[in-house]
Amino acid sequence: MKPEKVGEINDVVISVLNLSLDPDTPIFLGETNLEHMKSEHPEDFEKYSGKLAEILEFPDYVAKHPKKDSIEYVKKFYDEEKEDYVLVAVRASRIGIYYARTLFVMGDEKVKKYRNKNALIEIKKP
Template sequence: MKPIAHISKKVIDALGLDITENTPIYLGESNIKHMKQRHSADYDEYGDVIADILNQPEYVGKNPKDDSIEYVREYKRTNDEFVKVAVRISLKGRYYARSLYVLSANRVRNFIRKGTLKDLTK
């Protein structure tokens, strides 16, 4: 399986992660199936830009509940929408894009204000 992205130094530094720079991120068939089942409309709209979000996020965060790395990017397709791709580590130590869905602009602004999401555009 070929990686679709790598964890950058900028993301590692922003979140204080203990991960080697350029650690690969994969997207397996089971991950795609999960995204389609849980958020099919969002996957239909944004499934084609998962690698772009992971390679060029505007915001990143660390979810304390499941330890996932959250990559967020704004798109102006039908509306101004923020799309999140969550990356989780597998039992075998590989990082996988696990979920994809749209976040409301208000929610993103609140996460940024609270410091939950770090702005990488500055």
């Protein structure tokens, strides 16, 4: 499978996270990333993999992972009475190509931790 373009890093995300990237830097999804999502987070993948492009294009929040240097896109979905915060981590390969590396529903503790550190930056809707 050839990596598929699933989104782009737009100027809003570049600006709020203070990234030194060109606007509309493409984000790809490769076979190994897909396999990781399926094996590590099968239920989340089953439920939200069809929303990957939407999460990347219209996130509710973005964050910068302090250690892994990844850009984290987070979108809230409402499922019955529960709110799911779905995180998609995007990271550059060794040669500078950006890939969606993983997708999972954040646990309540993780959401709380991000909020306490002011790590979730809200993206205002136009």
